[in-house]
Amino acid sequence: MAVLGTLLRNRHAGEAHMAWNLPNLSCDTVFELTSPDFTHESPLPPVHAADRVGGADLSPALTWAQPPGRTAQLLLVVEDPDAPTPRPFVHCVALLEPGPTALPQDALRAGTAVPGVRVLRSGMGRGYLGPAPIKGHGPHRYAFQMFALADPITSVGGRMPEAAKPRALLAAATNPLGRGRIDGFYERP
Numbered sequence: 001m002a003v004l005g006t007l008l009r010n011r012h013a014g015e016a017h018m019a020w021n022l023p024n025l026s027c028d029t030v031f032e033l034t035s036p037d038f039t040h041e042s043p044l045p046p047v048h049a050a051d052r053v054g055g056a057d058l059s060p061a062l063t064w065a066q067p068p069g070r071t072a073q074l075l076l077v078v079e080d081p082d083a084p085t086p087r088p089f090v091h092c093v094a095l096l097e098p099g100p101t102a103l104p105q106d107a108l109r110a111g112t113a114v115p116g117v118r119v120l121r122s123g124m125g126r127g128y129l130g131p132a133p134i135k136g137h138g139p140h141r142y143a144f145q146m147f148a149l150a151d152p153i154t155s156v157g158g159r160m161p162e163a164a165k166p167r168a169l170l171a172a173a174t175n176p177l178g179r180g181r182i183d184g185f186y187e188r189p
Contacts, residue, residue: 013088019077019170020145020181031065033146033180037105044142044184050132053188059092059108059128060144060184064101067148068177071098075147075173076108077166078128082140090123090166091131091142095153120162120169131186139187150175 019025037060038044049055059078067074074096083089092108097116107114110127119127133140156164156172164172 013081013083013085015081015088015143017087018079018081018143018145019075019147020143020179022170024171024174025075025147025176025179027176027179029068029178031067031146031148031178031180033062033064033144033182035060035062035144035182035184037061038182038184040182040184042184044131044186048130048184049186050130053130053132055130055132057109057128057130058106059103059130061105061107062103062144062146062182064146064180066101067098070150071148071177073149073152074098075149075153077143077145077147077170078122079143079145080131080133080140081143082133082138084134084137087167088143092122092128093120093166093169094118095120095161098148118161121164121166123166133186133188135188137188139185142184142186144182144184146180147173147176148178149173150177 047056051057076094078092079088081088095118108128156168
């Protein structure tokens with residue numbers, strides 16, 4: 001597998017198509033998004049990696065500043081812009097009620113019942129998918145992005161958000177009031 005990673009070493013989706021850079025999610029107000037499990041632009045602890053690469057698929061705990069007052073819903077998106085794919089790989093999408101300002105570790109697992117959290121479809125399946133980059137491809141950035149939305153996402157193309165593909169859900173998000181981001185790295189040698 002390291003041979004494949006070496007062959008694809010210069011192929012990356014890039015940040016241009018990340019949720020953070022979509023015109024419908026752009027805004028000037030930025031709020032703080034942090035984690036007690038890692039600091040911005042530092043390595044993610046192995047426990048947050050996929051179980052198939054030795055991790056436990058535990059989503060990191062997150063904390064954030066109180067979003068703007070008119071926030072109706074929070075949208076959390078975790079993407080890997082270093083994946084050798086046309087667009088960043090989506091590791092998690094979730095909708096959150098605006099009241100809480102923290103998520104405990106492992107709150108984004110499919111089937112986990114954390115009050116106020118709706119875990120949606122990711123790039124493969126539902127819920128948080130821990131990092132599992134191709135061996136030898138180099139370090140991958142995992143961008144945890146949160147958007148405070150004035151208008152809640154109640155349907156996507158006439159379907160419930162839980163049935164929507166991640167890119168369709170991101171396209172349906174409008175009227176952001178603020179956003180926050182924290183990035184971690186993970187690499188398989």
